Amino acid sequence: MRERTIAFLIFPEITPLDLVGPLQVLKALEGSSDLRTVTVGERIEPIETDLPFRIVPERTLDDVPEPYGIVVPGGLIGPFHAMASDRIMGWLGRAAAKASFVSSVCTGSLVLAALGLLEGKKATTHWSFLPHLARFGATPVKGRWVEDGRVITAAGVSAGIDMALALGARLTNEASAKAAQLILEYEPEPPLGPIAWEGSETLVQGMGAVVAQRLPGILGNKPELLAKFAP
Amino acid sequence: MRERTIAFLIFPEITPLDLVGPLQVLKALEGSSDLRTVTVGERIEPIETDLPFRIVPERTLDDVPEPYGIVVPGGLIGPFHAMASDRIMGWLGRAAAKASFVSSVCTGSLVLAALGLLEGKKATTHWSFLPHLARFGATPVKGRWVEDGRVITAAGVSAGIDMALALGARLTNEASAKAAQLILEYEPEPPLGPIAWEGSETLVQGMGAVVAQRLPGILGNKPELLAKFAP
Numbered sequence: 001m002r003e004r005t006i007a008f009l010i011f012p013e014i015t016p017l018d019l020v021g022p023l024q025v026l027k028a029l030e031g032s033s034d035l036r037t038v039t040v041g042e043r044i045e046p047i048e049t050d051l052p053f054r055i056v057p058e059r060t061l062d063d064v065p066e067p068y069g070i071v072v073p074g075g076l077i078g079p080f081h082a083m084a085s086d087r088i089m090g091w092l093g094r095a096a097a098k099a100s101f102v103s104s105v106c107t108g109s110l111v112l113a114a115l116g117l118l119e120g121k122k123a124t125t126h127w128s129f130l131p132h133l134a135r136f137g138a139t140p141v142k143g144r145w146v147e148d149g150r151v152i153t154a155a156g157v158s159a160g161i162d163m164a165l166a167l168g169a170r171l172t173n174e175a176s177a178k179a180a181q182l183i184l185e186y187e188p189e190p191p192l193g194p195i196a197w198e199g200s201e202t203l204v205q206g207m208g209a210v211v212a213q214r215l216p217g218i219l220g221n222k223p224e225l226l227a228k229f230a231p
Numbered sequence: 232m233r234e235r236t237i238a239f240l241i242f243p244e245i246t247p248l249d250l251v252g253p254l255q256v257l258k259a260l261e262g263s264s265d266l267r268t269v270t271v272g273e274r275i276e277p278i279e280t281d282l283p284f285r286i287v288p289e290r291t292l293d294d295v296p297e298p299y300g301i302v303v304p305g306g307l308i309g310p311f312h313a314m315a316s317d318r319i320m321g322w323l324g325r326a327a328a329k330a331s332f333v334s335s336v337c338t339g340s341l342v343l344a345a346l347g348l349l350e351g352k353k354a355t356t357h358w359s360f361l362p363h364l365a366r367f368g369a370t371p372v373k374g375r376w377v378e379d380g381r382v383i384t385a386a387g388v389s390a391g392i393d394m395a396l397a398l399g400a401r402l403t404n405e406a407s408a409k410a411a412q413l414i415l416e417y418e419p420e421p422p423l424g425p426i427a428w429e430g431s432e433t434l435v436q437g438m439g440a441v442v443a444q445r446l447p448g449i450l451g452n453k454p455e456l457l458a459k460f461a462p
Binding site: 008010015016021031038046050056057058127144155156158159162165166175177178181182183188189190191192194197199200203 | 239241247248251252254255258262268269270277281283284285287289337357358375386387388390392393396397400405406410413416418419421422425427428430431
């Protein structure tokens, strides 16, 4: 049986929950389907994250040239490292052209946008970066996840779990996806209730300051992209 | 200002979401508090997980002898690696004796149980291992997370996020914890509804077979513990 490989892209300073949420869901489907998950990076060596640990991808980009599907995680700074890398952007552009689905979590959608993959499409991202999507010709939609053809984008960080359950059900069947949900005991009880959106303006200012400080050093080689993220 | 260090323990074959969920929550509180998150392992080198990537902890156990709080992740096989390691169990026993809180996600509670830390206490774990807690003198409770004094145990995998938000609010304040929730855009919408518990018996059989096959090779050095997990 031919396997359907789903490649999770890793680059410096990702937000690990963006990666691990959907990966843990789709990995749980391997036993009952032909899906196979893999992580890919430029090199098989430790890569910094925005948490106090490093991640070592399983394969190189060249090892997995034609995945069935792609998942791109985000982070406050991580996506700019991806955009700055011609090897990553080259692989993603070629792989996305042939893939049956291309998906992102959080600001991973900005990497897809930078490649032109969201042009004319509805898409979402972390709430704080929603306005940026329009600068790349996408129609920003506030939703837990947004599907437009073969492109599926999830909202911020934790939304990747919800997206992956929906995606997993579509790639296999609902019973298998519900078994994955059972394995992960995913029946959330957010202890503090719904999100307190009134804190968002302060948070955006703080995050914007970090991005403004670090971006020129990371994306200086791509002035046209740098301009899209200028404050 | 003295920092309060929260040490996340890493050992082979953990379920990364057990670790990353609460770590991403508590890391987001660093900016507004004296909390500092760190990951610790036997060695600063790549460690296998149950996903297709390895994790490199930031520090060794010896680097962080007296953390303010401890978080122990789980996994189907991971906890048995922890129990088999005298270095890990020695560190955890000494650190837990002085810590202000000791917490676990999923089957991480079995590691606490093996150290006698749950004796006479109410505790929870992944639903599939709840009966095992009683063998260590704990009172198993089905709940998203369970607090008994300074011991806080979370249910399976994804429950670590809920536990960490509640814990984070207690360690700092509700406004800070709600800011972390906003950063992680944590307002879940499980696309397939509640958990389908009718699938649990089949799943337990499959998981039990894996544990029965691997356990003797991992925990053969601790026959008294091995017996507690015999089928």
